Amino acid sequence: MEAKNSLPLQERFEHKRTLHKARELLILLLLLSLLSYRLAFLRLRGPVWSIAFLCESWFTFIWLLNINAKWSPVTYKTFPNRLKNRLEELPPVDMFVTTADATLEPPIVTVNTVLSLLAVDYPAEKLACYVSDDGCSSLTFFALVEGAKFAKLWVPFCKKYNFQVRAPFVHLAMEPESSNKDYLKDWKTMKDEYEKLDRKIEIASKQSVRCELNGEIVDFSTYQRNDHPSIVKVILENRRGSSDGIPSLIYVTREKRLKYPHHYKAGAMNVLARVSAVMTNAPFMLNVDCDMFANNAEVIIHAMCLFLGLDDEVQSGYVQCPQHFYGALKDDPFGNQLVIMQQDMDLEGYKAPCMVEQDKELQRKFGYSSEMLESVSRTISGEPEKNASCGGLSEAVEAAVRVADCSYESNTSWGEEMGWIYGSTTEDVLTGLRIQSMGWKSVYLTPDRSAFLGNAPQGGPASLKQLKRWATGLLEVLIGKGSPLIAVATKRLMVGEASMIISVTLFAIYNIHTLTEYFACGLSMRTWWNNMRMQRITSASAWLLGLLSVVLKLMGLSETVFEVTRKDQSSSEDETDEDPGRFTFDDSSMFVPGTALVIVHGMGLLVGLLGLQRPGGGGGNGPGLGEFVCSFWVLLSFLPFVKGFFRKGKYGIPWHTIGKAAALGSLFLILCGWKS
Numbered sequence: 001m002e003a004k005n006s007l008p009l010q011e012r013f014e015h016k017r018t019l020h021k022a023r024e025l026l027i028l029l030l031l032l033s034l035l036s037y038r039l040a041f042l043r044l045r046g047p048v049w050s051i052a053f054l055c056e057s058w059f060t061f062i063w064l065l066n067i068n069a070k071w072s073p074v075t076y077k078t079f080p081n082r083l084k085n086r087l088e089e090l091p092p093v094d095m096f097v098t099t100a101d102a103t104l105e106p107p108i109v110t111v112n113t114v115l116s117l118l119a120v121d122y123p124a125e126k127l128a129c130y131v132s133d134d135g136c137s138s139l140t141f142f143a144l145v146e147g148a149k150f151a152k153l154w155v156p157f158c159k160k161y162n163f164q165v166r167a168p169f170v171h172l173a174m175e176p177e178s179s180n181k182d183y184l185k186d187w188k189t190m191k192d193e194y195e196k197l198d199r200k201i202e203i204a205s206k207q208s209v210r211c212e213l214n215g216e217i218v219d220f221s222t223y224q225r226n227d228h229p230s231i232v233k234v235i236l237e238n239r240r241g242s243s244d245g246i247p248s249l250i251y252v253t254r255e256k257r258l259k260y261p262h263h264y265k266a267g268a269m270n271v272l273a274r275v276s277a278v279m280t281n282a283p284f285m286l287n288v289d290c291d292m293f294a295n296n297a298e299v300i301i302h303a304m305c306l307f308l309g310l311d312d313e314v315q316s317g318y319v320q321c322p323q324h325f326y327g328a329l330k331d332d333p334f335g336n337q338l339v340i341m342q343q344d345m346d347l348e349g350y351k352a353p354c355m356v357e358q359d360k361e362l363q364r365k366f367g368y369s370s371e372m373l374e375s376v377s378r379t380i381s382g383e384p385e386k387n388a389s390c391g392g393l394s395e396a397v398e399a400a401v402r403v404a405d406c407s408y409e410s411n412t413s414w415g416e417e418m419g420w421i422y423g424s425t426t427e428d429v430l431t432g433l434r435i436q437s438m439g440w441k442s443v444y445l446t447p448d449r450s451a452f453l454g455n456a457p458q459g460g461p462a463s464l465k466q467l468k469r470w471a472t473g474l475l476e477v478l479i480g481k482g483s484p485l486i487a488v489a490t491k492r493l494m495v496g497e498a499s500m501i502i503s504v505t506l507f508a509i510y511n512i513h514t515l516t517e518y519f520a521c522g523l524s525m526r527t528w529w530n531n532m533r534m535q536r537i538t539s540a541s542a543w544l545l546g547l548l549s550v551v552l553k554l555m556g557l558s559e560t561v562f563e564v565t566r567k568d569q570s571s572s573e574d575e576t577d578e579d580p581g582r583f584t585f586d587d588s589s590m591f592v593p594g595t596a597l598v599i600v601h602g603m604g605l606l607v608g609l610l611g612l613q614r615p616g617g618g619g620g621n622g623p624g625l626g627e628f629v630c631s632f633w634v635l636l637s638f639l640p641f642v643k644g645f646f647r648k649g650k651y652g653i654p655w656h657t658i659g660k661a662a663a664l665g666s667l668f669l670i671l672c673g674w675k676s
């Protein structure tokens, strides 16, 4: 693209972090000496020693990957103002929003995300927003139709007063700061209109038939969410030359049939890629989840600074934005705001079309649809886009419906070589890896004002379920065909005795090191502790079960499932939950291992403190200070579980979970006694 003879759009910064590197290497050195110490006495000691050796080897391996991933971080500063002077150069962008369940993902959340995208600072005629609804929900459709009506007021309002967060539920929740009379008046109108919209959706959610949709709703009435044909509806159309300045909005629900696997989000993204290809076929795609509203109105221009501003196209195959969350609880009690991890790597934001490949067998690869093939050939030959608005988007609906059908992908390369790759519940990581392995690189976009804000799940069950899915997905990537080993951030599960000096030093340095990392990010000590603690809990629950489900998949006993995370819209109104940061439990077997750990260590401490242990059991190698400290540390880490023994309702551990845990604990004790 012509980007020469003007100011650069981005600047690259390399960070040295010498002290940081030194600390990481020191930890590595200590880990290696611990491993050699273990190895030296491996034959003389019992099975616990070997298990400890295995765990520590795994941790060392992860630590190595961790160092490698963080070794020389690079950040980019982007200059959107320089690009704003060159508006005509900006390429079109198709924006994708996925939703899957109108109950877990309330339509008002999706509508807010969509509105924030429709209102971004970018020429409206170059944008189109596609919403994929895997729930095939007439409520979601209805909410979008109503949301589109509101958009006609909202988008001009955003542009007129030029504020940053254009998700109405955020902007309208704050009392207006400005004293500008016009603004105050308009703000009030918006607030009223938004409340009306919210109420309409609320009322509609309680009715079985959503009548107001002059006939369109009929399409949905007879469908099951897992068995229905494709539906594509153009809700808003931006015709070039018209002055309303709102991007097009298209609703898509792909065909679902019981006998066809639908591949969860990856499947939805591939359908969106095809539907948009036959409708607007922009050279760039933006993907957000239904709960991730644009928090920075210039986000697309920022991204374009990277796409257009790097000399070598290959450097920016895709741009990703860190996952940041709104309404985050203080000190991150569930350890899922990922702030430290975000420093180094993250999930998706943008995806450039990675499917531009010359191939005679286009049809075999892309599937048979003449419109699709035409669009692909146009992309490959670099021809300008067909102006969708001259024929109108509605003319393309028929072709769009066809490419959204289940059978469309049969015997094609979709999901294997093309588009989003199937086979992992973290399809973003798998797909990112594939794009990288094709020689493209990715860039990380971190504007001062976070690009998008999402919803972090709250409570024990929801957060652990999400972490379990990520663990499952990442393991699937790790063992999947042709996949390189990737930097999976995981932490050790320390067992029993260890060489005192090395492990105490290791323990201290490791914790100080992580703590300084948190301080460097401006986070509190409390956040650090909550995150450390949650890592222990997560490894003994979500990750363990994630591992088990992948083992089951490998043995062919079950398939892994993408369980959608619940999105709560944390507006200030609902304060029913006294303390949303308090850990909650449910019936899930995920809580059994943690409960068992608490029982074993709790009993161990009790027996030790009361002096009840059998004398001289393990060859004079009885418990010492180390064991006490370790058990105490485990209990401290699992404090929410310890409290869970004494609490009631959702804050307490269910009785049958305690029963199962006790059985597991006894089994462990029997196994230990059997060897020593």
Ligand SMILES: O=c1ccn([C@@H]2O[C@H](COP(=O)(O)OP(=O)(O)O[C@H]3O[C@H](CO)[C@@H](O)[C@H](O)[C@H]3O)[C@@H](O)[C@H]2O)c(=O)[nH]1
Residues within 6 Å of the ligand: 097, 098, 099, 100, 101, 105, 132, 134, 263, 264, 265, 268, 288, 289, 290, 291, 323, 347, 348, 425, 426, 427, 428, 466, 469, 470, 473, 562, 563, 564, 565, 566
């Ligand atoms: O069958 C499905 C299942 C999920 N989704 C959508 O996928 C997105 C992510 O699902 P969510 O339950 O919110 O999972 P998270 O763990 O919060 O998502 C993170 O992790 C996922 C991979 O595990 C990535 O796909 C997401 O982009 C990333 O934000 C949501 O918009 C869903 O509506 C679908 O479209 N179809």
Ligand SMILES: [Mn+2]
Residues within 6 Å of the ligand: 289, 291, 454, 455, 565
């Ligand atoms: Mn999510």
